[in-house]
Each structure stands twice: as structure tokens, then as C-alpha cells.
Amino acid sequence: MSSAVHVFVVSLDTRSERRFDLHTSVASLKGKLELITGIPVPNQRIQLLNNEEETEPIAYLDDDDKVLGFYSLRDFQVLRIIDTNPSTSFTGQLTDVSQVDKFELTDDAYAQRQDTVLAYKQRNRIGRFAEADAQSQSAPAPAPSVDISVGARCEVETTEENFHKRGTVRFVGPTKFGKGDGVWVGIEYDEPIGKNDGSVLGERYFECKPNYGVFVRPDRVKVGDFPVEEIDFDEEEEI
Template identity: 40%
Template sequence: MSNYSVITSDFVSVSITNSGNQMTCVERRFQKGITIDDFKGKLELLTGGSPSTMSVEVYDKNDKLVCKLNEGSRLLGSYPIEDGMRIHVVDNFARQEEDLSNVEKFEISEEEYAKRSDTVKAFLEKNRLGKYNDEEMKRREEEKKKEQEAEEASARLCKIGDRCEVYVPNQPKRRATIMYVGKPDFKEGWWIGVKYDEPLGKNDGSVSGKRYFECAPKYGGFVKPTHVKVGDFPEEDYDLDEEI
């Protein structure tokens, strides 16, 4: 049990400021019977600072430093705190980050970096890992080539005007009409532009200011060819215009 006791009234009303936002000041009322550790926990909710890195200072009405609340087990009321005083929270962690932002960064040229033996690049080269493994890189290139060939083959099965169903992973299947087949500017590879039967799309057939086809807003979308199944998929009657 603590040797300190509350020497004034049970509650104290103070203003709270913090180093992260000097212009903000809030008024709060606290029980004097709580410990400084508990008090810091309440200050965390008000200022966002971590109790483990914050410093708490007490200022009187003349803005003169009265004391610092630095003993975690001591009671708040055992410090000479009175109504109207100001509690200032200093976020030491944020201050450290601010100080580090001014530290001059260490830079090294590509030539000097390549000569060093204690770098990640040197480790990868020595152990033939990643891009320094010719066999691994060849295997990746072959897989990528096969994926591109499969994507192109799927794209060539799609014709403008064809009806289709779109199967995007983790999304419900949607019926649509194919409006575009090709390689757009916004992403690499083959893409299929579709006009959905329902307003479940993301655009009106244009992306980043370039138009690929015409449709109403929210009816257009672009999907990978492997997510499109061409077939006899007539439009369903969704009764979108029905009045209730």
C-alpha cells in the first residue's frame, strides 16, 4: 500500500494540454484518489500519448511549473494540485521521432554499395537467391509467359456483343454484355470491358479520363479474361423500375 494519502478535496478540475497540439486545451475533473499510473491512462484517452512514454507536468494559474507527476504509485491528490491549474502532457516518443527527422541520412553510391560484402545484395548473390538465381528467374519467366498465353487465349474467346457471366473471386456472379476486349492503358495485360445488367459496376466505360465503351454510370467494369464465361445468358428481369 502507498505511504501517500489524499490531502485535499476528493476531486480537482484542471485543464489539459499536450505537446502534440499546443493550441488545444480541454477542461476535465479527476478524482484525487487515483494513482498517477491510472491518471496517465485517462490522459492517454484525451491526448493519444502512450502512458509508458509520456511525462506529465503541472502548472499554476500564472503558468509557472509546480511539479512533475513522475511516481506511478503515488496518488494524484498527494501532489499540490488545485482547481484551475494546467496539466501538460509531453509525448517523449513523438519528440524522439521529430528529433530523428532532422538527422542527416547516410547515403552511398551504387558503385560503392556493389563493392561491399555486408549488404543484402551481396548475401543474395553469394547464396544465389531471388533474381541472382538463374534457374529460379527462368522458372518465373516461364510461368509468367504461360499465364500471359492463357490470358490471351481466354480474351480471344470473347467478342464484343457477346453475353457472359462474370466470376470474380469473393464476389457474386453477374451477367453482362462484353463491350471491350484488349489491353487498356490503366493496367498491363488483357482486360474485358463489360456492361452489367445491374448497376453493380465501378464506372461508365471510361477509366482515368479515357473512354473504352459507352454505358450508364455504375454499369461498367473491367475484369480479367479468366473471370469471364461467354454463353447464352439472357438478361434477367430485375424490376429495377418498378414502383412500390
């Protein structure tokens, strides 16, 4: 017949299955249990239970001179070790989170970090960031408003001194050329100093005679009461 039993050793911080000889004294057992549970021998009180669900022990192993067989230990019973003076040991400190200082970040500080789940989702467009990115790609940016009216007289900026490129505004808005990047102003010049007849790449935006039409950016156009001037040359670069 075997003289050893398998029992569960539990404490506030530990749980393990152990094998002890029934001839082991309680005093010797306590020395082994200190290595297992971290509870000093003088602080140990050992309860014997049939299982871990029980709250009332069937015995206390209080006599250091008695051997385990005296208490009729059986396989798979439970030895629960109580720390009678936890202030002198580490009992409970591994599981008591109330003694741990919490590391906390404000929402702004968290958003600035690059090693967080939030930053990972932003970089890889995951979750709500994927939806926001898809919306931004599917919705084209609205064209900026331009205070230039079709039919207005205007003058186009030029680097030539005393050279006034004047005409009439015939078109204001986005175009298919120029990668669709914003608003263009279509002008019919007073003289044949333009680049087209109001159409570009097969797309017509307004009607005028060949070489009288031009498209420029709004910031190059000055609207006002500009009279017609006759000029003698037609070299200037516009679209």
C-alpha cells in the first residue's frame, strides 16, 4: 500500500498539486510549504478540506509532532494554508491590485503616442478610420467660390510692361483638364493672343474664334471696366 498522497496546496497567491509521504511530520511539512507558498513557518495555519469549494475545514494540522497519516489524508484533498501575519510576508501582494499605482494617460496624451492600438488603426486605416478614409476619397472636395462673373470685362496678369491682355469672361468653374484641381476662368480675348477657341482636349466650355480663347487661374484675373485696346503681338503662355 502506498504511503504517499496527492493533495492540492492552496494559499492566497498559489495553487499547486503536491505529493507528500504520510510519515512526514507537520513541522517538516511546514518547511516544504514555505517554499511553495512563500508564507513563513511561524505564520502558517494549515486547514484540511475535502475540496476547494468547501469553506469549513474538516481538521487543522496544528500539532507539529503529528505525522500526516494521523489526520487520515486522502488523495486529492486540499491543504489550505492561511497566513496568520500577512504584514510580515508578501501574502496577497501579488493579487491585491489596490496597492498598485495606476498608469493613466489623458485622451490627448494617448492620441499623441505612436505605440498604441489607436495609432496602429490610424496607420492601417482599420475600423472607423477606414470608413473616414473611404468617405474622404469618395466625396470630392467642393470647388472654392470665385467672385468672377461670366460676361465681366477683365484683364489678365502679365509680366510684360504696358502689355494689357484684356477680354471678356466666358466661363468660370471646374474643368476636365488640369487633373480637375480647382476652378479655371475661360476668357475671350479682344485680340488673337489666346491658345484655343474655348475648347480644350475636345471638351467645349465656351464659344469664340480660334486663338481668342484662354483658360487661366482666378488669381491671375482682375475684373473691372477695362476698355478694348489694340495690341501688335500675341506671344504669351497660357493653357
